[in-house]
Amino acid sequence: MSIATSGTAESASEPDLGELERKLQKELNAGAVSLVLLGLLARETAPAYGYGLARRLEELSAGEPIVRPGTLYPALRALEGQGLAASSVEPSVAGPPRRYYAITDAGRAALERWRPLWERTRGLVDAVLSLDSVQEQENEPAAPAVAEEPQ
Numbered sequence: 001m002s003i004a005t006s007g008t009a010e011s012a013s014e015p016d017l018g019e020l021e022r023k024l025q026k027e028l029n030a031g032a033v034s035l036v037l038l039g040l041l042a043r044e045t046a047p048a049y050g051y052g053l054a055r056r057l058e059e060l061s062a063g064e065p066i067v068r069p070g071t072l073y074p075a076l077r078a079l080e081g082q083g084l085a086a087s088s089v090e091p092s093v094a095g096p097p098r099r100y101y102a103i104t105d106a107g108r109a110a111l112e113r114w115r116p117l118w119e120r121t122r123g124l125v126d127a128v129l130s131l132d133s134v135q136e137q138e139n140e141p142a143a144p145a146v147a148e149e150p151q
Contacts (some may be wrong), residue, residue: 032066034114036066037067037085038110041085042103047102057072086104
């Protein structure tokens with residue numbers, strides 16, 4: 001099967017690559033949020049509240065968290081609804097009570113089962129993307145040989 005492509009602007013308008021990048025990042029984030037949150041909860045030595053989790057995610061992602069506060073709490077509630085996380089409300093000395101989250105035994109079991117799924121998916125994506133790199137390298141002209149100078 002062959003697909004004809006045209007490099008002319010007359011055939012179609014150019015895609016907004018920035019918008020497509022944002023859309024792809026949103027799709028990737030949505031697919032990984034449960035895995036990331038379970039992994040983060042598993043690393044915690046004590047129950048953690050949502051804002052603290054958001055801060056740790058921001059630190060780990062170099063300032064570009066995969067979960068915005070508006071999606072963090074629904075994702076945590078979803079994990080709780082699935083029995084993968086548990087929460088409790090505790091009083092706070094500096095404001096309203098806080099809801100603290102912890103991973104459950106079922107959450108740890110799910111994380112262990114999901115980790116190989118992630119590794120397999122990551123491996124596939126890496127393999128496909130590295131094929132592009134190999135093909136690009138094969139299509140590049142060979143560098144001219146440099147003769148060694150006598151010493």
